[in-house]
Amino acid sequence: MARINPEFSDELKKYGAFDANACYNCGNCTAVCTLSDEDNSFPRKMVRYSVLGLEGEIQASLDPWLCYYCGECSTTCPREANPGELMMSLRRWLTAQYDWTGFSGLLYKSLGASVTGFLVLALAVIAFGFSMDFRMADLLHYGHYFEMGAIALVASVILLPNIIHMWYQTVRKPGTEAGLKTYFTCLRDLLVHMFTQKRALGCDDNQFRWFEHFILVLGYLSLLFTTVFLDWFSTQSMFIIVLGYFESAVIFVVTFDFVRRRIQKDHEISKHSHSSDWFFVVWLFLMGLFSFLVRLFIDLNVLQQNMWLFMLQLIVLVQWALLIVPFGKWTHFLYRSFAMYFQEIKLAAN
């Protein structure tokens, strides 16, 4: 027996949902969805749960993560209830639910809180720069250490517990009994989906979208590897230097296109942008651009005279690593691939 909570749809609107209540349950959205199938029928069911405020059912469901947002459901909805954007809002809401710190929810719901967070971190980095007298060598050195430390800290303290929480809500609590062997054999799906986003190919819209996203992910992950483990900013290896240029260029070129689309709103998927969407694409663009320029200034031997550029790069990096990665949209990278993983486990167990 589930109790209806009509307040929930108001809560969900804070995460970007529109008019889910307008839904009259025709099911067109589910009928046109190319990813929906018998095992996971969406988005109508999720629209219904949202209207009724069945939070437990939504938390136990992986469906929001299985949608890759082509927007067909929203364009065919006769009541303009915008199921596509509802699924997007549910992903934000779920991100906030998985997060044990509660920061995700705060940042999603309050633009003020987000801006404050970004400002505080920027000021902290500037203060740190002052304390170092803006010495290039020290800043480069600590910047590099910061990256390694932040990755370790965010992954172990925030992301891992949140993934476990997601597992508990979606696998354990609904009563899925799966042996270790299943967890092991399904790992392949986790990796495939994490690095290829293969499922997005099932969406009916332009496959170019998948391709852009695919090379962006590869570019981002490899740049991360190049800067953290190959120490791009300090290396002498020509191969690594060129590789880094290439990777950072991929990031800002692709994200530039993403930003352009969100401004032009020419596709259903880019019509509605929550502040978290803007932060994500703009910061990724800035990271690619600034990294590129920093390395260029190093190669031209002018960084010493233009430490402002490095400071900008560092500010963006810190904001990215401490706000967007643990609490913001970055997490979809993990939750989407883990959702595929958990889904496979659930199917295998039943």
Add this chain to the structure above:
Amino acid sequence: MNKKIGVYICHCGGNISDYVDVEKVRQSVESEAGVLLSKTTLFACADSNQQEMVDDIKDQHLDGIVVASCSPKLHLLTFRAVAERAGLNKYNYVHANIREQGSWAHSDNKPGATEKAIKLVKSAIAKVRNAEALEPVKVESVKAVAVIGAGVAGMRAAIELAEAGSEVFLIEREFFVGGRVSQWDDLCITPETGKELVTRLYDEVMKHKHVTLFTGAELAEYSGSVGNFSLKVKVTPRHFKLQCDPGALKKAIEVCPVEVPDEFNFNITMRKAIYHNYPSEYPQLPAIDMKNCTRCGACEKVCDSIDLSQKEEIINLKVGSVLVATGFDPYEPKPGEFGYGEMDNVVTLPQFKRIVHYCVDKLTYKGKEIKNIAYIYCVGSRQVDGENKYCSRYCCTSNIHTAITVKKKYKNIHNFHFNRGIRTYGKAEVWYDESSRLGDIYLQSFEHDPPVVENRNGQTIVKIKDVLTADKELEVVADLVVLVTGMVPRKDNSIGSLLKIPRGRDKFFNEIHMKLRPVETVIDGVTIAGAGQGPKNIMESMNSALAAATKSFSLVASGALELEPTVAKVDTSACSWCGKCEEACPFSAIDRVGQNGNSIAHVNASVCKGCGMCLPVCPENALDLIGLSDVDMESMIDALIPNI
């Protein structure tokens, strides 16, 4: 027996001739006595073939024709018109149905179908041999119409009739006009209140000199027939003189010691024995409810206008037609139906509307503030096992509109609609849309699995297996449960019984034909309008009121009426009055008259429908039907089964 008869056998394209050998039929009947001419025709109803028949009748001086074709329901009137165009009395035409009763019914047996067709045509020929030219019965018609019920339908019909030029007697049982609509505030789609609508209609009614309104009036007796009804109307006095000082009236109401549940508010409030339902109600003179008045005289002391000595009056009226617009009653749930009568926060939609009327800025009921409202739909309608199988049409729209009103009028309201499929048909669909966009939640179940209302730890819980959420069991804590009740026929059917208006399986007044004759009843001269005929919204009631007014007016407009001559007749020499025919007649068309010192039966031709119910009960065989006499019937039977 020396009639010249023309027989036409129709192919109906191939509908008949594919199975019935029409040429063989023609050959079999061409030598029948009296048949002068026999033809087959591809389509008897085609214009050119109709013209050929007209020419045949004129040229050959035919005095009887038979067309063997489709059902008479389709083309009887067509070929009667052919006869009339050719100068032949239309009763000298006989129709034989060899399609529905021949080719279509026996498509698996062609020889059999042909044989049956031959017999059907022969029996038609037998009938036409005896046929006589008949002329319509002519009666005078009084140019006046009685409209019963001064709700919106009755008032609209009265206005229409008066404008057309008829005298109108508008008879209302209550002391005030407006009926159910005056109990409603905001109406749907048009932004006005029920009271405004009633006021507009009342003002228009009062403008017309030819409308006489009786309030507190009931039809007591009725006699006569179409064109000439005699009515006796019993008028109960209001016990008020025409002028009334408002201050004195207020005092009179105050001093009245009698308090009774106020039916206008569906018993959620009390009223005095002196009352008006709302301040601007029409007629604006209050009334005393003598059923509850104790005649203590307290009011008379403070108000000069009160006159407890007024007496009941009987008024005699003569009218040509009666239009019945007596409306509906809201369904009263049975004790315990969804907690009604057992839980103190379960009300009906009509009650809820009155509650909303009285709550200004905070919705409260029995002292408790209401936030969560559960509406249960189709209560008393669409009952699978109960009596009311029908959909009451107005309730979905009315309820959703009320839910929106409530949501906009008060703060923090949550509406939960436990429905069986929403039917906000036509233009009302926009309300459904608006309500869901305002956040109303719709839950649906099927008739065999209705929602359950229960009390759990002092909370009222409404549970449902929601078909829109894959039959998931869901529940809501409700502060108020509103039963969205439908329409039922008036509990008091005295008008229906008096006028003998037949009722349908749903117990509402029945029209002759739902589509083709929607406002006439089998009682000639009695028309029906509004929700007394079945659930209707205001717009539909207006439509039927205008249709019924037009139909009633057509009966009185010219001052004379032509009626079908095919009625029963009495052989005065054989009748010795036993009364059995009078008992058998469903239309009260037979009465007892004196003749040469004896009593005999007399058929009122303007009331008789020619149904034939009186014929078999007559021990003297003194009754016969004109146009379908014993001789006609016997000759037809002989033609059908010649070997017995």
